[in-house]
Amino acid sequence: MALDPKPGLVIRYDFLWKEEEKTGLESGKDRPCSIVLISAERADGAKDVLLCAITHTPPASGETAVKIPIAVARHLGFDDMPSWIKTDQVNLLKWEKGRIPHGVSQVRPGEWFYGMLPRSLGEQAFNQVREKAHARTLRTVRRDDLIPPEK
Numbered sequence: 291m292a293l294d295p296k297p298g299l300v301i302r303y304d305f306l307w308k309e310e311e312k313t314g315l316e317s318g319k320d321r322p323c324s325i326v327l328i329s330a331e332r333a334d335g336a337k338d339v340l341l342c343a344i345t346h347t348p349p350a351s352g353e354t355a356v357k358i359p360i361a362v363a364r365h366l367g368f369d370d371m372p373s374w375i376k377t378d379q380v381n382l383l384k385w386e387k388g389r390i391p392h393g394v395s396q397v398r399p400g401e402w403f404y405g406m407l408p409r410s411l412g413e414q415a416f417n418q419v420r421e422k423a424h425a426r427t428l429r430t431v432r433r434d435d436l437i438p439p440e441k
Contacts (some may be wrong), residue, residue, distance in 0.1 A: 293394070293402045295339050295385050298365055299325045300404040304393040305343040308379055308429040319397055321345065322368070322404055324375050328385075328417050331399050335387030340380045342415055354378045354422065356414045366404040367397070371391035375411075377418035378427070384434040393433065 293301075307320035322344040326335040349355035355374035358366075363373050385391050390402065399403050407415070423426035 293390050295325050295328050295337060296406070297325055297416065298327060298407040298409065300344065300407060301325065301341075301402065302395045303341055303381070304395070304402070305341065305356050305381055306431045306433065307343075308431055310432045317393065322366070322373075322416055324383070324412065324415060325418050326377075326380070326412070331387070334365045337385050337387075337392075339383055339385045340419065341383070341420065343376045344373055344379055345376060346373055348372070349374060349376065349378075354418045356410065356418065362408060362411060368404075375407075377415050378422055379429040379431070380419060380431055382432050382434070391434075399401060 300322050302320055303323040304317045304320050305323050306315060310318055323341040324344060325339055326342050327340040339437055344358070354377045356377060358368075358373040358375065360370060363370070383391050383393070395400065396402055407411075419428060
């Protein structure tokens with residue numbers, strides 16, 4: 291089964307928070323995550339993908355997040371509790387062409403994604419991530435050894 295990454299696609303992924311990475315953990319909790327950015331395809335067909343976690347925990351002071359409207363949450367199959375796309379941290383992974391990356395799991399039997407965010411919501415998340423990156427305050431966890439480290 292091939293799943294092509296697209297900005298705004300919401301998948302289930304074992305998102306690893308920066309604080310967890312610092313304690314030596316290598317995998318996180320399976321949770322909904324939104325794809326916010328995809329690199330151009332490399333010569334080998336792979337793409338680098340940035341994911342933001344979706345959580346019920348509201349943003350703490352100084353954190354950025356996009357609140358998901360209840361109608362969108364229901365469309366994605368979430369419960370009615372408030373949810374946020376956390377945009378101050380991302381997981382970066384390599385998505386090989388024609389393959390599902392390690393850490394992505396089925397939402398329901400035979401289903402690999404929750405759905406798509408409305409374009410405006412995906413753009414809000416992207417813009418917040420971009421602002422954090424430009425300010426050099428975006429916390430990134432590189433989930434794939436094949437992605438070259440920052441210099």
